[in-house]
Amino acid sequence: MNAAVPRHDWSLDEVMALMELPFNDLLFRAQQVHRAVFDPNEIQRSSLLSVKSGGCPEDCKYCAQSVHNEQGVPSRGLMGVEEVVAAARRAREAGATRFCIGAAWRAPTKGRAFARVLEMIRRIKDLGMEACATLGMLDAEQAEALRAAGLDYYNHNLDSDPEFYRTIISTRRYQDRLDTLKHVRAAGLRICCGGIVGMGESRRHRAGLIVQLARMAPHPESVPINMLVPIAGTGLADAEPLDVLEFVRTIAAARITMPRSRVRLSAGRHAMSDEAQALCFLAGANSIFYGEKLLTADNADVAHDEALFARLGLRGAEGKAIPSERRLDCALC
């Protein structure tokens, strides 16, 4: 069995067995898979911008932007197009190849605000960058409109496995998320879908998240693994910090089960040591969020990232389109 050929029948027991391997064995397997598909020293960089912050009606327990968080970020209306384009240009100059705009919406409303988002996407594409957006739930028509505007990726996370998910979010069902992902795929967009660890879930829940992602056919092209950034005022402000080696194991499990996806070392990176980040890259993470801010929380410093890349001999990857899984499968057979 060629480990570089995607499988979509992963079981929970199989993924648990991976995550329970001795650490060195797990990382060795992840590196073998990683090297069969990717240049192991190339890291893709995306920059994020929150174009509409705060005031979100959803009750995601981890989130700074929920109205259910009394200390949440102040609600700010949708940014103007020129301001977004200027931020995207700065991100491109700093080395990012993809620009991702986020809005704290349950779902975009149809009308002027959505039309402005479409214009932001067209203008980001004019800069020669890949465009990504995360705007909450979408219907088929909205997904189609985003695709027509030139969007490359839509980010919509499953966050956790279905069981633990219920303890974190009550205003949006797991199935709602799967429905949005179905519309995104049907519109021909690439999917960026992952989750958060460090919310008090067990290893079995983390394995359950990986199973959900790895059973998608095709796999999400981009798989962000976020480490919880504890936010004051949220229900998870005092969550017990997760052992970073357990985070590395989750990255390795994502790499092994989704060999052709870009696995993203996502939120929480600024609180990780350089050595922990190096282990994430060894475990198969090959993309990061780049720039001083995530959406509302701090990210690692750009100068520090450049120094880390130099110390590890890493290079930024070109922003080239990811070939579809079907084409890759054919090339192998």
Ligand code: SAM
């Ligand atoms: N409102 C949109 C939605 O939820 O679909 C998009 C923005 S939301 C902030 C995107 C993702 O960021 C979440 O699904 C979650 O995985 C991650 N995230 C949000 N807050 C986080 C935090 N405090 N720590 C780590 N990850 C977080």
Ligand code: DTB
């Ligand atoms: C994802 O999985 N992580 C990013 C991106 N997709 C949109 C967002 C992280 C948010 C971290 C908390 C904040 O900035 O408020």
Ligand code: SF4
């Ligand atoms: Fe709203 Fe997204 Fe935050 Fe949930 S994660 S509260 S949907 S902005």
